[in-house]
Amino acid sequence: MKADAIVVGAGIIGALAAYQLRKRGLSVLLLDAGKEGAATLASAGMLAPYPEGLSGEVLEAALLGLESYPELLAELRGLGLEVEAGFAGTQVVALSHGEGEVWGAAEPPSYPVRGARGARTFPGGYVHPRRLREALLRALAAMDTPLVLAEVERVEPGWVHGRGQEGGFSARSGRILLAVGAWAGRFGLGVRPLKGEALVLESPPEGRPSMPLFAGEGYLLPREGGVYVGATSREGWAPGVDLFGLRWLADYAHERFPLLEKARFQKALWGYRPMGELFVGEVDRGVYAAVGHGRNGVLLAPWTVGRVLELMGVRP
Numbered sequence: 001m002k003a004d005a006i007v008v009g010a011g012i013i014g015a016l017a018a019y020q021l022r023k024r025g026l027s028v029l030l031l032d033a034g035k036e037g038a039a040t041l042a043s044a045g046m047l048a049p050y051p052e053g054l055s056g057e058v059l060e061a062a063l064l065g066l067e068s069y070p071e072l073l074a075e076l077r078g079l080g081l082e083v084e085a086g087f088a089g090t091q092v093v094a095l096s097h098g099e100g101e102v103w104g105a106a107e108p109p110s111y112p113v114r115g116a117r118g119a120r121t122f123p124g125g126y127v128h129p130r131r132l133r134e135a136l137l138r139a140l141a142a143m144d145t146p147l148v149l150a151e152v153e154r155v156e157p158g159w160v161h162g163r164g165q166e167g168g169f170s171a172r173s174g175r176i177l178l179a180v181g182a183w184a185g186r187f188g189l190g191v192r193p194l195k196g197e198a199l200v201l202e203s204p205p206e207g208r209p210s211m212p213l214f215a216g217e218g219y220l221l222p223r224e225g226g227v228y229v230g231a232t233s234r235e236g237w238a239p240g241v242d243l244f245g246l247r248w249l250a251d252y253a254h255e256r257f258p259l260l261e262k263a264r265f266q267k268a269l270w271g272y273r274p275m276g277e278l279f280v281g282e283v284d285r286g287v288y289a290a291v292g293h294g295r296n297g298v299l300l301a302p303w304t305v306g307r308v309l310e311l312m313g314v315r316p
């Protein structure tokens, strides 16, 4: 097997990278191991540079991400691929006088929150990460680039070695991207998993917030006609949603938001955030890595992919 570029990992980073490379005429081999706990499949997808407290170069990268999404989504819509998203802003709701001062929370909250002392709306929004990934994979399939289910075991300049549905294989390329999320430690990169759990609740229209809303330890946003409530944070590998996480999320939703008191449970989600230092660079000749996106991988994906293309010498 041979391709102009091999992308290892099809979370939001790998799927978007493969899409942008293929769109520019390169042949792409996109490999994914189908790991349980991939972050993108559980992610809230908030585009919230300011409430997330980002600064410096990462804030700039995040603002670029926020700015890029409407165009990307319009492009996908043009291909008949609609992705749930909103760009009305993101709101921080202060729960104490001190918090109100720190955030300059002088507005009334856009959604009822028990104990609210004021709110502030920032530029921002959200996108549905799993749906976005699905849309990118469909667009890739339409460009003769199907996702290949395979686990990469070893990478060296020019080569990727792994195991697919038909056994061991090797594939050749001068451009290899590792976008393997929390599993990057296997390739010698300093990333560790931070498990996050979340709930999706069914809700009538009046129970849905109009934008992502941060209040205290958690947050809410619109999702699939209901409400996404997130999220827990626990270090380490521990698959699944446990009772501790479930109870925290249910109590948070129930106690903080009067409109959710009678909301019905739809599903629980979980995934491993890839924590560590954000790294987008070359790790060996022709081998690149885009890892360590932590809590902001969806927001940072457009910038990350732009940088990867630049490093690979591919026309932006």
Ligand SMILES: Cc1cc2nc3c(=O)[nH]c(=O)nc-3n(C[C@H](O)[C@H](O)[C@H](O)COP(=O)(O)OP(=O)(O)OC[C@H]3O[C@@H](n4cnc5c(N)ncnc54)[C@H](O)[C@@H]3O)c2cc1C
Pocket (backbone or CB within 6 Å): 008, 009, 010, 011, 012, 013, 014, 031, 032, 033, 034, 035, 036, 037, 038, 039, 040, 041, 042, 043, 044, 045, 046, 047, 129, 150, 151, 152, 153, 179, 180, 181, 182, 183, 195, 196, 197, 198, 230, 231, 270, 271, 272, 273, 274, 290, 291, 293, 294, 295, 296, 297, 298, 299, 300
């Ligand atoms: C609960 C939760 C809420 C979040 N909320 C937000 C948010 O509001 N805003 C935001 O911007 N970010 C958020 N994040 C973070 C964001 O989702 C992640 O930073 C982002 O999804 C990381 O994308 P990724 O492509 O690097 O990793 P992943 O989505 O984890 O994808 C990695 C892929 O690599 C594959 N893989 C791993 N090892 C191999 C291998 N050896 N061979 C082949 N394939 C392999 C896996 O199967 C997986 O599909 C949240 C995360 C969680 C868990």
